[in-house]
Amino acid sequence: MISSAYAATEAAAHAGPFYTEAHFWVNVAFLLVIGLAWRPVARAIAAALDARSAKIKARIDEALRLREEAQELLATYQRKQRDAMREAEEIIAHAKAEAERLSRQAAQDLEQQMKRREQMALDRIAQAEAQALREVQNAAVDVAIGAATRVIGDTLTPAQRGKLVDESIKVLPGKLN
Structure with a gap:
């Protein structure tokens, strides 16, 4: 039953032309409002998207610039x-070369110093030998003079001694020149 009543109201409602229906005018008004509001809203949305796009592009450009600077x-x-x-x-x-050069120089200096010390030691030994030789000669001369004095004193008479001294004095000026 309900379905037959609903079908009857439906048939009555569709009895007139479509533009006389309230649903039609509500739909037209809705489309008109949407159509009139669409342009400014679309422009606002486009402007917002363009602004957002520009900000994103600026950030990308800044990021690229920073990347290039970082590189x-x-x-x-x-x-x-x-x-x-x-x-x-x-x-x-340079330090290695300098160290090698200094090492070679130190070795050369040490070798030269050792040669100088060796030469000084040889010189000291030669001086000591010469001094020892002089001391031995002086001791030999002193011993010879002492022995000669004893021999002369014991074997010569006072007259022979005087004659020997006089002869030595005469010969002395010729030996001093």
């Missing part, structure tokens, strides 16, 4: 690091 800084620091490593290697090589 330049990285390249600069890598170059500086390479230069520092090269300089450190040069310093090490």
Whole structure:
């Protein structure tokens, strides 16, 4: 029953032309409001999207700029690091060469010093030998003079001694020149 009553109201409702129906005018008004509101809303949405797009593009550009700066800084620091490593290697090589040179120089200086000390020792030994020889000669002369004095004193008479002294005095001026 309800279905026959509903069908009857439906038939009565559709009895007139479609533009006389309230649903039609509500739909037209709705479409008209949507249509009139669409342009400003669409413009606002487009402007907001454009602004957002511009902000995103600016951020991307800034990010790219920062990336390029970072890459330049990285390249600069890598170059500086390479230069520092090269300089450190040069310093090490120079230090090694200097150490080798100083080692050779020290060895040469030590060798020369040892030769000088050896020569000084040989000179001292030669001086000591010469002095010992002089002392031995002086002792031999003193012994010979003492022995000669005793022999002369014991074997010669006072007259012979005087004659020997006189002869020695006469010969002396010829030996001094």
